[in-house]
Amino acid sequence: MADTKLTTALAAAKAEGRAALIGYLPAGFPTVDGGIAAINALIEGGCDVVEVGLPHSDPVLDGAVIQTADDIALRGGVKIKDVLRTVAEVAAAHPAVPVLVMTYWNPVDRYGVARFAADLAAAGGAGCILPDLPVEEAAEWRKAAGEHGLDTVFVVAPSSKDARLAEVTAAGSGFVYAAAVMGVTGTRSAVGNLAEDLVARTRATTALPVCVGLGVSNADQAAEVAAFADGVIVGSAFVKRLLDAADPEAGTAAVRALAADLATGVRRK
Amino acid sequence: MSELNLPGTQVPDSRGYFGAYGGRFIPEALVAAVEQVAEEYEKAKADPAFAAELDALLKDYTGRPSPLTDVHRFSAEAGGARVLLKREDLNHTGSHKINNVLGQALLTRRMGKTRIIAETGAGQHGVATATACALFGFDCTIYMGEVDTQRQALNVARMRMLGAEVIPVKSGSRTLKDAINEAFRDWVANVDSTHYLFGTVAGPHPFPMMVRDFHRVIGIEARQQVLDRTGRLPDAVVACVGGGSNAMGIFHEFIPDAGVRLIGCEAAGDGADTPKHAATLTKGDPGVLHGSRTYVLQDEDGQTIESHSISAGLDYPGVGPEHAWLKDTGRAEYRPVTDRAAMEALRLLSRTEGIIPAIESAHALAGALELGRELGPEATILVSLSGRGDKDMHTAAEYFGLYDDAEGTN
Ligand SMILES: Cc1ncc(COP(=O)(O)O)c(C=O)c1O
Numbered sequence: 001m002a003d004t005k006l007t008t009a010l011a012a013a014k015a016e017g018r019a020a021l022i023g024y025l026p027a028g029f030p031t032v033d034g035g036i037a038a039i040n041a042l043i044e045g046g047c048d049v050v051e052v053g054l055p056h057s058d059p060v061l062d063g064a065v066i067q068t069a070d071d072i073a074l075r076g077g078v079k080i081k082d083v084l085r086t087v088a089e090v091a092a093a094h095p096a097v098p099v100l101v102m103t104y105w106n107p108v109d110r111y112g113v114a115r116f117a118a119d120l121a122a123a124g125g126a127g128c129i130l131p132d133l134p135v136e137e138a139a140e141w142r143k144a145a146g147e148h149g150l151d152t153v154f155v156v157a158p159s160s161k162d163a164r165l166a167e168v169t170a171a172g173s174g175f176v177y178a179a180a181v182m183g184v185t186g187t188r189s190a191v192g193n194l195a196e197d198l199v200a201r202t203r204a205t206t207a208l209p210v211c212v213g214l215g216v217s218n219a220d221q222a223a224e225v226a227a228f229a230d231g232v233i234v235g236s237a238f239v240k241r242l243l244d245a246a247d248p249e250a251g252t253a254a255v256r257a258l259a260a261d262l263a264t265g266v267r268r269k
Numbered sequence: 270m271s272e273l274n275l276p277g278t279q280v281p282d283s284r285g286y287f288g289a290y291g292g293r294f295i296p297e298a299l300v301a302a303v304e305q306v307a308e309e310y311e312k313a314k315a316d317p318a319f320a321a322e323l324d325a326l327l328k329d330y331t332g333r334p335s336p337l338t339d340v341h342r343f344s345a346e347a348g349g350a351r352v353l354l355k356r357e358d359l360n361h362t363g364s365h366k367i368n369n370v371l372g373q374a375l376l377t378r379r380m381g382k383t384r385i386i387a388e389t390g391a392g393q394h395g396v397a398t399a400t401a402c403a404l405f406g407f408d409c410t411i412y413m414g415e416v417d418t419q420r421q422a423l424n425v426a427r428m429r430m431l432g433a434e435v436i437p438v439k440s441g442s443r444t445l446k447d448a449i450n451e452a453f454r455d456w457v458a459n460v461d462s463t464h465y466l467f468g469t470v471a472g473p474h475p476f477p478m479m480v481r482d483f484h485r486v487i488g489i490e491a492r493q494q495v496l497d498r499t500g501r502l503p504d505a506v507v508a509c510v511g512g513g514s515n516a517m518g519i520f521h522e523f524i525p526d527a528g529v530r531l532i533g534c535e536a537a538g539d540g541a542d543t544p545k546h547a548a549t550l551t552k553g554d555p556g557v558l559h560g561s562r563t564y565v566l567q568d569e570d571g572q573t574i575e576s577h578s579i580s581a582g583l584d585y586p587g588v589g590p591e592h593a594w595l596k597d598t599g600r601a602e603y604r605p606v607t608d609r610a611a612m613e614a615l616r617l618l619s620r621t622e623g624i625i626p627a628i629e630s631a632h633a634l635a636g637a638l639e640l641g642r643e644l645g646p647e648a649t650i651l652v653s654l655s656g657r658g659d660k661d662m663h664t665a666a667e668y669f670g671l672y673d674d675a676e677g678t679n
Contacts, residue, residue: 106558159301
């Protein structure tokens with residue numbers, strides 16, 4: 001498989017002997033331009049990869065924090081074209097940093113699978129994470145993504161049996177997203193023991209990097225996960241900083257500071 | 270339509286597709302649980318003990334078979350067409366929902382799970398689920414949109430009486446769609462102990478097939494009852510369609526009977542051409558909602574559009590995938606019925622026959638009135654009377670001004 005922006009960025013972190021830091025924020029939150037500034041701040045603070053969320057009316061896999069952000073973005077009128085503009089502006093400002101889109105399937109389906117892949121690639125996007133599109137339903141997307149040089153990151157879960165893990169990891173590229181707690185998105189106080197086992201079982205099926213998302217919110221947790229994973233994915237904690245901020249500038253600064261703190265966590269030996 | 274020759278066996282395919290509709294659009298975390306449901310259901314289907322236990326429950330607990338009632342005075346208003354009601358309102362708990370619930374409750378026990386969650390709109394699925402949980406000794410949590418907990422307050426009290434926890438859902442439109450979202454969130458977090466007892470023929474495979482199968486008894490009984498009563502098949506079968514379970518249940522046995530029209534009545538709220546309706550098949554477009562590909566009320570960005578209906582059970586911007594397929598193949602027709610037409614039909618059946626229907630079922634009655642006037646006195650129309658109207662008396666009292674010192678809004 002050819003190198004992509006995503007594989008290159010993850011390999012660079014590995015070459016430094018550390019896990020990568022992957023940050024998530026929804027587009028259009030608190031506004032389209034405010035969202036772009038916040039995602040740029042993720043990168044300035046130290047994220048190696050960013051995921052831009054496409055806000056959805058029915059975010060069934062998300063907890064209260066991301067639901068609230070999606071709601072604010074949608075009430076602000078965010079459209080798919082705004083999400084693509086967000087990707088384009090972030091990618092232009094940080095040409096070496098892979099920008100992924102994380103979205104529920106229906107918006108892509110409705111927009112047109114081939115059209116979405118083409119427009120995402122044209123915006124400088126590196127790939128997609130589609131958490132409600134299991135591999136069985138993903139053939140059309142994978143074909144379109146392949147034609148446009150986009151990576152498709154599939155999710156695995158603690159409930160995935162070993163044979164299933166092999167099917168999922170064989171279909172994906174870039175990295176494998178280990179959603180390592182059973183439940184919706186949201187910060188959690190303890191890392192728990194499901195994650196390390198899931199990473200080990202996943203690694204047994206693939207050479208792809210395995211990155212873990214489980215509600216990490218501080219440097220200590222990031223360090224704990226970084227000790228056994230190739231990447232640490234953080235979403236709700238960043239969203240919460242924006243939600244709690246007095247104004248958008250303060251929110252952007254808080255996001256940058258949290259990213260910097262987490263970046264020390266993934267480098268801790 | 271050769272693929273429609275036999276009921277049951279051809280659709281869905283092994284991946285849960287009815288033509289272009291259905292499938293399984295779920296997060297990886299739920300794949301193992303949904304596969305377990307599918308596998309256990311296949312095993313149960315092959316196990317005579319499962320069928321025997323379900324049959325006994327349907328007979329001795331639910332009170333099946335449900336009667337078929339000729340409604341002569343109502344028929345006079347339906348262009349003189351002979352209208353026959355399949356009385357699912359007389360089932361224990363007051364609607365068709367219990368048929369599916371008992372089937373899935375037995376399945377839950379087979380899977381060794383001890384907790385059941387469900388969504389509910391009108392509260393009838395929630396009541397049926399709470400009932401089965403009481404009977405089987407399962408923990409029970411019901412998600413219900415906050416708007417619906419208010420307009421179907423009687424059913425909230427019934428569920429709590431039965432020992433269920435009822436959680437009002439405050440997100441989104443605070444109706445059935447959002448209750449389903451919240452139930453999925455619970456399931457992802459508690460899947461080891463918990464079965465999601467889905468209440469209609471939507472959701473990921475195998476739910477559309479399995480829920481249909483548990484409701485097939487409605488059509489199997491009704492087809493024979495109509496033959497026995499009238500000596501021939503009906504000209505049309507009419508049912509309301511929210512997610513579509515009572516309609517699939519009564520339609521299914523008639524699918525091979527090419528001369529029998531199958532007519533689903535969707536909630537049109539203020540009118541299918543206004544912004545306030547729930548006429549998914551009439552006005553929606555193919556997309557993915559709650560785990561399957563089907564018609565969805567959505568905007569050009571794939572965001573769900575909120576539905577509106579006076580009927581909580583039909584107030585849903587999606588629909589079961591088998592209905593999407595029946596629509597596209599032309600085997601079934603789907604018509605919009607406004608709030609006003611449904612409420613008029615509710616009052617008419619009450620006053621002419623002494624039967625107060627659920628507002629959901631009143632949509633089918635309104636469809637039958639319209640169809641009877643089209644077809645005339647030679648026609649026989651079988652209607653699914655999916656539930657009784659006790660739960661709707663507050664809404665009806667406000668609508669018609671039935672409380673002392675109150676004026677109706679209509
Ligand atoms: C009496 C009654 N009929 C119909 C429905 C609609 O469901 P379905 O379309 O699945 O039959 C409901 C749902 O709450 C109901 O309570």
